[in-house]
Amino acid sequence: MENSATAIETTMQMFDVYHLFDIDITKASGSTLWDSKGKEYLDLYGGHAVISVGHSHPEYVQALTKQLQSVSFYSNSIYIKQQEELAQKLGRLSGYNDYQLFLCNSGAEANENAFKLASFYTGKKKVIAFSKSFHGRTSLAVAATDNPQIVAPINQNEHIVFLPLNDTFAFDNTFSDDVACVIIEGIQGVAGVYAPTIPFLQHIEKACKAKNIPLILDEVQSGYGRTGKFFAHQRAGIKPDIITIAKGMGNGFPVAGVMIAPHIKAKKEMLGTTFGGNYLACAAAIAVLDIIEKENLIANAQEQGKYLVSKLQNISKVREIRGLGLMIGIELYEPCAEVRRALLEKYHIFVGSSSNKNTIRILPSLAITETQINQFIDAFKSVIT
Ligand SMILES: Cc1ncc(COP(=O)(O)O)c(C=O)c1O
Numbered sequence: 001m002e003n004s005a006t007a008i009e010t011t012m013q014m015f016d017v018y019h020l021f022d023i024d025i026t027k028a029s030g031s032t033l034w035d036s037k038g039k040e041y042l043d044l045y046g047g048h049a050v051i052s053v054g055h056s057h058p059e060y061v062q063a064l065t066k067q068l069q070s071v072s073f074y075s076n077s078i079y080i081k082q083q084e085e086l087a088q089k090l091g092r093l094s095g096y097n098d099y100q101l102f103l104c105n106s107g108a109e110a111n112e113n114a115f116k117l118a119s120f121y122t123g124k125k126k127v128i129a130f131s132k133s134f135h136g137r138t139s140l141a142v143a144a145t146d147n148p149q150i151v152a153p154i155n156q157n158e159h160i161v162f163l164p165l166n167d168t169f170a171f172d173n174t175f176s177d178d179v180a181c182v183i184i185e186g187i188q189g190v191a192g193v194y195a196p197t198i199p200f201l202q203h204i205e206k207a208c209k210a211k212n213i214p215l216i217l218d219e220v221q222s223g224y225g226r227t228g229k230f231f232a233h234q235r236a237g238i239k240p241d242i243i244t245i246a247k248g249m250g251n252g253f254p255v256a257g258v259m260i261a262p263h264i265k266a267k268k269e270m271l272g273t274t275f276g277g278n279y280l281a282c283a284a285a286i287a288v289l290d291i292i293e294k295e296n297l298i299a300n301a302q303e304q305g306k307y308l309v310s311k312l313q314n315i316s317k318v319r320e321i322r323g324l325g326l327m328i329g330i331e332l333y334e335p336c337a338e339v340r341r342a343l344l345e346k347y348h349i350f351v352g353s354s355s356n357k358n359t360i361r362i363l364p365s366l367a368i369t370e371t372q373i374n375q376f377i378d379a380f381k382s383v384i385t
Helices: 002-009 058-070 081-094 107-122 139-143 168-174 198-211 232-236 279-294 297-312 337-347 370-384
Strands: 025-029 032-035 040-043 100-104 126-130 160-163 179-185 215-218 242-245 256-260 318-324 327-332 359-362
Touching: 040 370, 058 279, 081 100, 081 256, 081 279, 100 107, 107 139, 107 179, 107 215, 107 242, 107 256, 160 168, 168 198, 179 198, 198 215, 198 232, 279 297, 297 318, 297 327, 297 370, 337 370
Parallel strands: 126 160, 126 179, 179 215, 215 242
Antiparallel strands: 025 032, 032 040, 100 256, 242 256, 318 327, 327 359
16 A cells, blocks of 8 residues: 555656756757747757767658668567668778678767777787777776766776877887777867877877787767768778777667777677667668768768868857867867857757867767858857857
């Protein structure tokens, strides 16, 4: 009796882990969102760089709907031909035809599997990561994330060494034969959009190759055309041993992957997943690649990114503009929280924050238009002056 009375009075609440805007989105198209009252918003954040080809793209919706109507799930105990189609398209568009693909569900999971692979391959445990890095919230991924606030005691791991980004001297002093892998973001996103320099990327690639120690490029945020190349590291002409992908890959459908160089050989059951590479995930990921290719979205990311930067350059209250393509950090001279709030409340524009409290992150759909960028620039100027 007592138990059923308690059940009537109590309703389950969400675990309160996010800072939330009180906005109820009910419709989305391209870079536009609408709330339940019909208010229109411009989305320059893509829900953390996830919306690559635009919200509710008709071809994407059709691909998922069609897949849902035929078969939505079976396990990885059978051959799923869509996985092969996805791998082939991804290999061709990214320039990594000779790599192998392991599919999973999130960026953290992709990195977790990348660490495992590197450790299986080398038989070693030590990981070199970089200051301000973010690699996810699961056990090793969070241990390799340079933010003690989100690392629980059980995640603390003596195998991880953090080195300053772009410091070849510090790298050479630490990089030794007992290293299992080096992990670096194509461009650091959560930190506030900080790019490793081209010479630094080339230096660590060369060092890793010389010792046959895997270099892991975390392209979870910076990949999939966002920076105006398929991968951000491609601007340095390097070829990492392992590349992790997620966010833009499914345009909102949870799908992630690990791209693995041919010299790292698979053994049965060394990795595995229930949901990774399911029919719906593949349908979403294939549609994303098709749309990126058909609509030339990587070139658009490069072009619109340049346009946005050119418009930001003469604004006196902007301290620094960082990034490439449509992965842009706008650093102000003071904390940006008020500016973000005003952009949302007065102008209905979503932009992102970052660990650097002064930096706004711009991560729109790769299909963003010049008109939408102008809309943001006008609002931004009026908010900061
Ligand atoms: C560079 C990078 N790696 C990994 C992750 C973790 O991805 P997920 O949240 O899908 O686990 C993120 C998420 O922001 C990221 O930016």
